Amino acid sequence: MLSLEPREVLSKISKMGVSASFMEVCGTHTVSIARSGLKKLLPDSVKLISGPGCPVCVTAQVDIDYAIALAHQPGVIVATFGDMVRVPGTETSLLEARASGGKVEVVYSPMDSLNLARAHPKEEVVFLAVGFETTAPLIARTVQTAKAENIPNLSFLVLHKLIPPAMRALLALKEIQLDGFILPGHVCAILGSKPFLFLKEEFHLPGVITGFEPDDILLALFMLVKQKKEDRADIEIQYRRAVRPEGNPQALKVMEEVFEPQEANWRGLGIIPESGLALRHPYWDFDARRRFPLKIMGSREYPACGCGEVLRGVISPQECPLFGRVCTPDSPVGPCMVSSEGSCAAAYHYEEHP
Amino acid sequence: MCLGIPVKIVEIKDQEALVEVGGLKQTIRTDFVPEAQVGDYVIVHAGFAISVLEEEEARETLELLKDADVIP
Numbered sequence: 573m574l575s576l577e578p579r580e581v582l583s584k585i586s587k588m589g590v591s592a593s594f595m596e597v598c599g600t601h602t603v604s605i606a607r608s609g610l611k612k613l614l615p616d617s618v619k620l621i622s623g624p625g626c627p628v629c630v631t632a633q634v635d636i637d638y639a640i641a642l643a644h645q646p647g648v649i650v651a652t653f654g655d656m657v658r659v660p661g662t663e664t665s666l667l668e669a670r671a672s673g674g675k676v677e678v679v680y681s682p683m684d685s686l687n688l689a690r691a692h693p694k695e696e697v698v699f700l701a702v703g704f705e706t707t708a709p710l711i712a713r714t715v716q717t718a719k720a721e722n723i724p725n726l727s728f729l730v731l732h733k734l735i736p737p738a739m740r741a742l743l744a745l746k747e748i749q750l751d752g753f754i755l756p757g758h759v760c761a762i763l764g765s766k767p768f769l770f771l772k773e774e775f776h777l778p779g780v781i782t783g784f785e786p787d788d789i790l791l792a793l794f795m796l797v798k799q800k801k802e803d804r805a806d807i808e809i810q811y812r813r814a815v816r817p818e819g820n821p822q823a824l825k826v827m828e829e830v831f832e833p834q835e836a837n838w839r840g841l842g843i844i845p846e847s848g849l850a851l852r853h854p855y856w857d858f859d860a861r862r863r864f865p866l867k868i869m870g871s872r873e874y875p876a877c878g879c880g881e882v883l884r885g886v887i888s889p890q891e892c893p894l895f896g897r898v899c900t901p902d903s904p905v906g907p908c909m910v911s912s913e914g915s916c917a918a919a920y921h922y923e924e925h926p
Numbered sequence: 927m928c929l930g931i932p933v934k935i936v937e938i939k940d941q942e943a944l945v946e947v948g949g950l951k952q953t954i955r956t957d958f959v960p961e962a963q964v965g966d967y968v969i970v971h972a973g974f975a976i977s978v979l980e981e982e983e984a985r986e987t988l989e990l991l992k993d994a995d996v997i998p
Binding site: 598600653680681682683684703706707709710713756757758761762784812813814815820822823826 | 928929955957958959960969971972973974976977979980981
């Protein structure tokens, strides 16, 4: 893709002599960085820190427990993307719920939940709507279709999270020193660049919207280092082949029709105002929380699990006392080790571990 | 997980398209890319096309860097 050799880009980054730490807030970036060994190729003065970019990982324990409780309800089929299945709740996981008779179906597209509901008219299908702005419009379109086709036995447990409010909350904590952000390519394919202008305006920090190939990330790092060198704080688009500055107006329109912002509970960050989504009034019939008002008691995270600190970039996965010893991909303690795009899983698979 | 690999549209019918991924054919939704045409490459997320790829745009990035006297 690049007409320039990666080592030439690396050498240009080195030559600028800038000391800086940049955060990525996208699980796919995390995996691509780990898999390519990019951290080791960069000069020591340029640090990469993973942030709250994995949707499953940032889901609060109480919400995971809610999903598991749903799977234990008689006559309920829980439909979910695959990476939620093994995430440990307080007592069990969806996988264990399925082993003890609960019904859990893995789907590839939210649209598959419509077929599942049609195929099981005597059962209730609940779709676990987990994901950032890339996923929310797809769910919104599915909700609209369910309403238009009058499908009575389908509802949605809406756990969507919004990335810009989480970044703002993380910066307000001032726990770590950051010099800019590698911005998530496909979140920005939907949102465009405007929702990230607060980085420039409120924090004088640059951001570069980036694709997922190691070459993309390397070029984005070059652009970030150059901005830092020139003391600029612009929101630039490296991933121009897929991202327009205005985003995807069709997807934004559907998302806006179906959802409204509401506070959300993030693992590691707590409750952040307007950082989640709720179904708007015309779609309340499809809200799983209204259809199944379950009381979840005693939710707690595994003691000493460092997922919260890892998601805030305060510690690296390797700095968690459980990493690679108590917590491994085969026997994960926290979601960051379970999800394929979790920081701990990526570090375990591609970096050093005990 | 975001798949950065573009897929090619082979056929379009209403809000659905047939795409080819590594020789395999798959149906995706085109609700959010009404401008998509047969032959276009799109980015797909969980069964929906979310963006039509623009080669021109990709080149533009490199041109931009050349202008900035970054790439010799």
